[in-house]
Amino acid sequence: MAENSLKVEWSDAIATGHRATDNQHKMLIDIINELAEAIETKQTDFKMRTILNFLQYYTEWHFEREEMCMARVKCPMGEKNKAAHRVFLEHLKKFQEEYKSNPSVDFAERVYKELVNWLVNHIQGIDTSLKDFSEQNITECKSSHNRS
Ligand SMILES: [Fe+2]
Structure with missing residues (x-):
């Protein structure tokens, strides 16, 4: 993370070695950096909410x-991962709701x-x-969840 910026940079420390997952994480970082940019340039509430919706x-x-x-690969961290994801999504929802009633840049930054x-x-x-x-092994899981 650059010292005076809220932005986040990709690094090998967060690489999973799985191309699709890493690409998705890179996309997440792109969205997060858009959010950082919106906060740093004090964008409108509408812009902030649009990015938050997309992030969700x-x-x-x-x-x-x-x-x-x-x-699919029976990773022992699977259940822990699922639980952690639920917690993140709850926090994100709470953030979105609170931002609606308090659309301040300070709150958003915190x-x-x-x-x-x-x-x-x-x-x-x-x-x-x-x-x-x-x-x-991981790539095979693509075919296990092909859904319409
Ligand atoms: Fe995860």
Whole structure:
């Protein structure tokens, strides 16, 4: 993280070694950085809420995929990961609701920092356990959850 910026940078410390998961995490970081930019440039409430909605939508989609991958390879961190995801989504929802009634930049910045710290620690502490499984095994989980 740059010293005077809220933005987050990708690093090998948060790599899971699984291409699809890493790409999704990179996308999450892109969305988070858009949120950082919106806070730093004091964007309108509408812009903030739009990014928050997208962050919620994308994290839900990504968490589901990651949970299925962990289940598929029987990763021992699977259940812990699921529980942690639920907690994050609850925090994010609470953030969105509170921001609606208190759309201040200070509030957004405080909660933003909490969410980002949580997310980076989560990826580093739990998601990287996917490293113990081969890319090939994990890639197979793509076909196990093809849904319309
Ligand atoms: Fe996760």
